[in-house]
Amino acid sequence: MEEGAAIVADAQKTLGGALMKQISDSGIIHAIDYCNLNASGITAGISEKHGKTIYRRTLKPRNPENKAKGMEKNMLKVFEFAEEKEAKFKPVVRFDESDSSVYYYAPIVVQTFCLQCHGTKDNGLARNTIEEIFKRYPKDKAFNYEAGDLRGMWVVEL
Ligand code: HEC
Numbered sequence: 162m163e164e165g166a167a168i169v170a171d172a173q174k175t176l177g178g179a180l181m182k183q184i185s186d187s188g189i190i191h192a193i194d195y196c197n198l199n200a201s202g203i204t205a206g207i208s209e210k211h212g213k214t215i216y217r218r219t220l221k222p223r224n225p226e227n228k229a230k231g232m233e234k235n236m237l238k239v240f241e242f243a244e245e246k247e248a249k250f251k252p253v254v255r256f257d258e259s260d261s262s263v264y265y266y267a268p269i270v271v272q273t274f275c276l277q278c279h280g281t282k283d284n285g286l287a288r289n290t291i292e293e294i295f296k297r298y299p300k301d302k303a304f305n306y307e308a309g310d311l312r313g314m315w316v317v318e319l
Pocket of ligand 1: 177180201221269270271272275276277303312313
């Protein structure tokens with residue numbers, strides 16, 4: 162639990178920090194380009210640093226590579242269940258018999274800051290932003306969120 166939490170904290174800090182810097186240096190449109198080119202590379206860098214594979218999964222992907230598969234879908238359904246019950250989201254550790262691996266899952270929750278790229282046209286998502294996103298992700302499903310919503314989860318292969 163502790164090891165998973167530490168790796169996720171590092172990933173969140175690194176990715177979030179890079180995103181904040183891009184937005185404040187060059188604006189939202191540039192930051193979309195930056196995420197498009199670098200998000201998976203930054204996550205891969207965290208995997209390498211800790212010697213454990215970490216990635217993000219969601220039921221409503223922007224990048225199709227982040228789409229939840231198999232058991233990942235079930236885990237997201239558990240977090241969605243917690244969301245419906247207005248319960249607190251808590252990370253989960255699970256042993257997978259099929260590959261004898263231990264997985265750590267931590268929910269990713271939308272903050273107000275995220276709405277600039279994942280919100281609705283009424284809560285922060287500008288028209289030119291959505292146009293820019295659809296240019297790179299024609300099948301994007303990762304918008305219409307509100308602060309506090311479940312966006313997806315981090316997965317660490319411990
Ligand atoms: C500047 C626009 C922008 C902001 C702000 C932003 N995102 Fe994203 N987000 C993106 C882009 C672009 C991708 C796709 C990255 C890729 O191609 O790997 C993405 C992907 C994701 C993913 C991976 C799953 C998927 O759908 O591909 C998660 C989870 C996510 N964002 C959560 C957040 C959260 C939480 C915040 C706020 C802390 C946030 N994002 C803020 C643009 C943004």
